Amino acid sequence: MSTGTNATDAARVEEAARRVVEQHPPGSVSQQEFLGACFEAGLSWVHFPAGLGGLGVSRGLQATADEILQAAGGPVPFYVNPIGYGMAAPTVREHARDPGLAREWLRPIATGEHIWCQLFSEPGAGSDLAGLATSAVRDGDEWLVNGQKVWTSLAHRSRWALLLARTDPDQPKHKGLTYFVLDMQAPGVETRPLRQMTGQAEFNEVYLNDARIPDAHRLGDVGAGWRVAMTTLMNERSAIGGGSSVRGSGTIADAVALWARYPDRRTPVLRDRLAALWTTAEAHRLTGERARRSATAGSPGPEGSIAKLVSAELNQRVYEFCMDLLGPEGTLYGSYALRDNGREADFRGPVQQRFLRSRANTIEGGTSEVLRNILGERVLGLPGDLRADANRPWREVPRG
Known part of the structure; x- marks a missing residue:
């Protein structure tokens, strides 16, 4: 994979973008068709591998593609599917263990067909994300998940979710976490919109009651959830x-x-x-x-x-x-x-x-x-905050 821009890669990106605009004019086709054509041409995330919405070139060439596509009237993908496009796609590309499943998730993200959300924050774990309490317990080839998430943007519209859960409470809080992709339509998943002072309700509470996740939908290794979350x-x-x-x-x-x-x-x-x-x-x-x-x-x-x-x-x-x-x-x-x-x-x-x-x-x-x-x-390398819970098992850390 390329680690820097060069004239040949830039020409490839420009040619692919102009071809998409010519064959799928944004004003004449649906948004989903246009974004699907961008995915197949490798322009959704140009630094992704070929076949997964990219061309395997430098990330910096994304701006080259976007300028051509959006100058022709194409949508800004981040506005269509902000969490899916900006957060879920890079995480899936880097940590999915099955390339076929990665493509199955990535194309609907790129087209906006499947909206994604991010199940991280909890009532007792906001800025201290690693202190989260939602549990995932192994049950054969599945995981049984219980807990509550909050401030989840677009959960009421989402088909899939990025989920960080605790799989080993006997490990320090950063080490006992595992990362999953959750089907938001699965039994045991309940979404409740939270009214904001604007009068809208784009944020949500999400309750997980014995929700099941196939182990195939785990991103990264068991216990390596914090690294994936980064x-x-x-x-x-x-x-x-x-x-x-x-x-x-x-x-x-x-x-x-x-x-x-x-x-x-x-x-x-x-x-x-x-x-x-x-x-x-x-x-x-x-x-x-x-x-x-x-x-x-x-x-x-x-x-x-x-x-x-x-x-x-x-x-x-x-x-x-x-x-x-x-x-x-x-x-x-x-x-x-x-x-x-x-x-x-x-x-x-x-x-x-x-x-x-x-x-x-x-x-x-x-x-x-x-x-x-x-x-x-x-x-800057400044001294870090004192952390009283460092290296203590999560279950022994006092929580309010």
């Missing part, structure tokens, strides 16, 4: 923080559009704030573009945590600016009644909704506090 988490932060490669796009575009709409509300102080936000957004975009272009076939590095940290806090500052520009009008939001929780989540509602939704940005995908710890300890 693949998911690093890709999650990279996907969430990646943003768009188009100048002036993303959340900063909302602030600029609002500024243009209300010339009578402009003040020197707000102008300075908008200029500072634009500068930060542009620096973030260029940093992300540099990381994408220089990326190889391996997993994302610390730049994913940096991008997620910056983008989450930038989003909040952008929408705080928008609310200040709106003034009293910013308090008007129509109704907080429970809104449609159907297939299409409304992420592009009024600015007031986006302001409310942005409060979750510094929590989901790793809190800002956790990300600063990661960067401090693993990138």
Whole structure:
């Protein structure tokens, strides 16, 4: 597999992308057909092996393919199936033990036919993910799973889930975990949407009561779940923080559009704030573009945590600016009644909704506090926090 970009690989990617656009024009075929053609052409994840949605070239060439496909009107796959495309696919590709099963999962992820969710957080294990209590007990060729997960985005729409469960409570908390793919339609899986302050319910509680998982759906070795989870988490932060490669796009575009709409509300102080936000957004975009272009076939590095940290806090500052520009009008939001929780989540509602939704940005995908710890300890080499539960069996660790 290639570990860097070269002219031959770039030409292959460009040719494949132009062929897909010519043979499957985005405006003339369904979204599913277009994305399916991208998968078969190896453009879903260009650094994946051939036959699994890739071409075996450098990860950095994904931007080359995306520019051609999206300039022609093709969808952004991450928006179609965020957890499936951004987190599940890299984890399945790297850790699935059966290539046939990997393809069986990956193609519907790429087309958006099967939505995925991520069963990690629990009521007693949020930022301390390794302290989770959901259990998986071996029963022949299956695993019997019991527990509760929470804050699970899109669980109400999902066909499959990434599941981290405890298989050995006598091991320290990081070592007794195993990673599975769970059928969300299996008996014993119950999903309950959680109403948010936006009026939507994209997050969910998921209860697992004697849910069964075939051992064939285990990713990685028994007890190696934490290592597999790191693949998911690093890709999650990279996907969430990646943003768009188009100048002036993303959340900063909302602030600029609002500024243009209300010339009578402009003040020197707000102008300075908008200029500072634009500068930060542009620096973030260029940093992300540099990381994408220089990326190889391996997993994302610390730049994913940096991008997620910056983008989450930038989003909040952008929408705080928008609310200040709106003034009293910013308090008007129509109704907080429970809104449609159907297939299409409304992420592009009024600015007031986006302001409310942005409060979750510094929590989901790793809190800002956790990300600063990661960067401090693993990138800068600073001393780590004291951990009283290190090397203690999980069952002996006190829990609230």
